[in-house]
Amino acid sequence: MSTKILTKPRGTRDMLPDEMEARREIETRLRECARTFGYREVATPAFEETELFTIRSGEGIISEMYAFEDKGNRSISLRPELTAPVLRMYVNEGRSLVKPVKWCYFGDCFRYERPQKGRYRQFWQFGAELIDADSALADAEIIMLAYELLKAAGVTFTLKIGDLACMRTLLSETSAEVQAAVRQALDKRDSDKAAMLLTENGHEHLVKPLLALTKATTLPEIFAIIGDIPQRERIEEMCQILDAAGVAYELSPAIARGLDYYVGVVFEAFAEGLGAENQIMGGGAYRLAHLFGGEDTPSVGFAIGFDRIMVALSNTQIITPRPQISIIYLPQTRDAAVRTAAMLRMLGICVDLDLTGRSFSAQMKNAGKIADAAIIIGKKEVEEDIVTVKNLKTGDQVQWSLSALPEQIIEFLKHNECKKQNIKSLQ
Numbered sequence: 346m347s348t349k350i351l352t353k354p355r356g357t358r359d360m361l362p363d364e365m366e367a368r369r370e371i372e373t374r375l376r377e378c379a380r381t382f383g384y385r386e387v388a389t390p391a392f393e394e395t396e397l398f399t400i401r402s403g404e405g406i407i408s409e410m411y412a413f414e415d416k417g418n419r420s421i422s423l424r425p426e427l428t429a430p431v432l433r434m435y436v437n438e439g440r441s442l443v444k445p446v447k448w449c450y451f452g453d454c455f456r457y458e459r460p461q462k463g464r465y466r467q468f469w470q471f472g473a474e475l476i477d478a479d480s481a482l483a484d485a486e487i488i489m490l491a492y493e494l495l496k497a498a499g500v501t502f503t504l505k506i507g508d509l510a511c512m513r514t515l516l517s518e519t520s521a522e523v524q525a526a527v528r529q530a531l532d533k534r535d536s537d538k539a540a541m542l543l544t545e546n547g548h549e550h551l552v553k554p555l556l557a558l559t560k561a562t563t564l565p566e567i568f569a570i571i572g573d574i575p576q577r578e579r580i581e582e583m584c585q586i587l588d589a590a591g592v593a594y595e596l597s598p599a600i601a602r603g604l605d606y607y608v609g610v611v612f613e614a615f616a617e618g619l620g621a622e623n624q625i626m627g628g629g630a631y632r633l634a635h636l637f638g639g640e641d642t643p644s645v646g647f648a649i650g651f652d653r654i655m656v657a658l659s660n661t662q663i664i665t666p667r668p669q670i671s672i673i674y675l676p677q678t679r680d681a682a683v684r685t686a687a688m689l690r691m692l693g694i695c696v697d698l699d700l701t702g703r704s705f706s707a708q709m710k711n712a713g714k715i716a717d718a719a720i721i722i723g724k725k726e727v728e729e730d731i732v733t734v735k736n737l738k739t740g741d742q743v744q745w746s747l748s749a750l751p752e753q754i755i756e757f758l759k760h761n762e763c764k765k766q767n768i769k770s771l772q
Contacts, residue, residue, distance in 0.1 A: 356458075356466025368655060371498050372451060375471050375649075378497040382490045384449040384473050389430035391453070395420040397429050400636050401606055411455045423455035427470050428646060429633065435476055436639035445478035451651070464622055465652060474646035476634075481582035484610045484630060485590070487645045488583075491626055492592050494649060495614055500657045502625060504593065506584075506612045507600035509629075510576040511567055515558060519548055531559070531601035559599035567598050576609070583610065606631045610645065616657040625653045668758045671697045671712035671737075674722045675705060682722045685732065685750070692751055694758070713737050718757065720750075 353359055360368070376386065395412050411423040424430055427450055439446055451471045460466060471494070475487050488506065495502050512531070516524045523546050530539040536559045540552045554570050561567045564584065568577060587594060600611045611629035619625070628647020635641040670689060674682035686696045697716060699708045705723075712719045721733040732750055734757065735742045745753045 354466070356460040358465065358467075364655075367658075368651075371651075371654065371658070372471070374497040374499075375451070375494050376449070378494050379449040379473060379490065382447070382486070382493075384447045384490065387431065387434065387448045387450050388452060389424070389427065389434055389450070392421050392423050393430055393433070395422040397433055397637070398422060398425060401429060401633060409456050409458055411457055424452075425456045426454055427452055427472055427648060428474065428631075429637075431472075431474050431646075432476075432633045432639075432644065433637045435474075435642075436634050436637045439476070440639070444476075445483070446476040447473070448476070449473040462620065462622060462656060469651040470648045471651050472628075472646060472648035474644055476644045477642050478645070479643035481579045482586060484579075484583045484645055485586035487628065487647065488587060488594075488610075488612055489590050489592055491612070491614065491628060491647045491649070492594075495626065495654075498654050498658070499661065500625065500654055501617045502614045502657075503595060504612065504614045505595045505597035505600060506587075506610065507596065507598045508576060508580050508610050509601070509607055510574055510580075510609065511558065511571050511598040512601060514571045514574050515551065515554060519543070519546065519551070523548070527555075528601035531599050534599075536599065561598055562596050564596065567596065580610075606633055606636075608632055612647070616653065618657055619653060622653070625650050625657065667695045668718070669695045669697055669716040670754070671699075671708070671716035671719045672722060673705060673708045673712060673719050674699070675724065678722045678724060678727050681727050685720065685722060685747070688751065689754065692755065694754065720754075 379386075395407065395410070398406055398410065406425070407422075410425050413421060415421045431448060431450060435446060435448075449472065451469065453467055453469050455467055457466060458464070473487065473490055475483055488504075492504055495504075512528065513524070516527060519527070523542060526542050527539045530536070530542060536556060540556060543549065543551050543555065558567065558570050561570060564581060568574070584596075594612075597613075600613055607629045609630035612627070613624055614626040615623045616625045617623070626647055626649045628645070630643065630645040632641055632643060634644070672682045672686050682698060686698045689696045697712070699711070703711065709719065716737055718737055719735045721735060723733075726732055730747045731744050732747060733742060733744050734754070736757075743757075
């Protein structure tokens with residue numbers, strides 16, 4: 346009788362060691378970069394009450410979520426993103442914290458949508474939230490953090506920055522429904538649809554300035570179209586700070602961030618080599634805490650699509666194999682081999698020890714496939730308290746006393762041609 350082969354659910358992935366090592370390396374870079382800005386990592390549950398997500402995005406989002414009733418008949422959903430859970434945590438746990446609150450996070454999210462390159466039903470986000478700070482410098486800092494994180498990851502990207510005050514000023518005479526529809530069209534980078542919506546709703550005179558605004562790339566151009574708005578000084582100050590910090594960006598007043606809770610600056614980043622689905626980061630200023638029972642609190646943050654980062658880096662060498670030592674031994678020298686392996690592992694050296702009872706020659710053959718060097722512990726080595734070290738790349742052999750092994754093996758790995766930088770610089 347044949348047995349059915351079970352496979353992973355659609356939209357999910359199995360990740361083998363090479364991929365996991367690459368992901369962990371990029372994670373580490375992001376965490377270390379966030380730490381230099383003073384952002385500390387937090388974590389939230391993988392599932393929350395469904396209302397946490399519908400209260401800000403509407404009931405329509407349920408069709409995109411993994412929503413269900415638990416055994417207590419509560420409406421629960423796997424988190425589709427992390428900003429709402431983090432703000433819920435702030436309302437629950439963060440009121441007594443020193444302000445502003447600087448938090449970062451990394452976690453998996455779940456959305457029921459059509460899988461495609463760089464977009465999965467289980468995916469990971471790295472993000473940051475700056476809570477209870479309302480200034481041009483706060484806006485600039487969160488953008489600087491996002492910029493430095495993407496640089497640290499090694500991805501080639503374009504950063505675009507806008508402010509919702511620009512588009513809202515232009516569309517101020519239209520209804521809330523028309524504004525929302527136009528924002529959603531612009532969020533999908535469909536300016537033609539946005540123009541059509543204005544025409545269909547009796548605002549044809551706004552089409553020309555709208556299209557001009559979507560193409561504006563300097564502050565003078567932008568304000569020539571929308572006029573002298575109250576937010577102008579803050580926008581100009583933020584850009585001045587970013588320029589002083591050396592952040593490379595493009596002004597893009599067409600950024601709409603279709604969700605209503607965004608209130609000011611908005612920004613996005615786009616990577617090369619991802620085709621149409623090339624957005625790897627999005628964020629902006631928002632107000633959410635009051636929706637979850639807290640005070641009306643200014644916040645600004647962003648989320649990076651970690652999986653898209655990894656796809657963008659897929660043609661770049663991130664990690665080379667670790668220098669690895671294989672210990673070759675005889676049945677009667679097994680205990681000495683185990684002691685030697687333990688000593689080397691305490692030094693942080695990756696050591697392979699045969700676990701299957703292979704013959705001496707079979708161990709050597711296997712070592713040639715997986716390791717850079719072999720430490721041979723035979724009967725002679727045990728009797729004379731020495732080890733034989735063979736460079737499996739060149740075939741050279743040396744003998745060292747066991748007491749000198751820790752110092753010698755580190756130097757061997759450091760200077761031998763098989764010892765390279767584990768992590769290559771990403772161009």
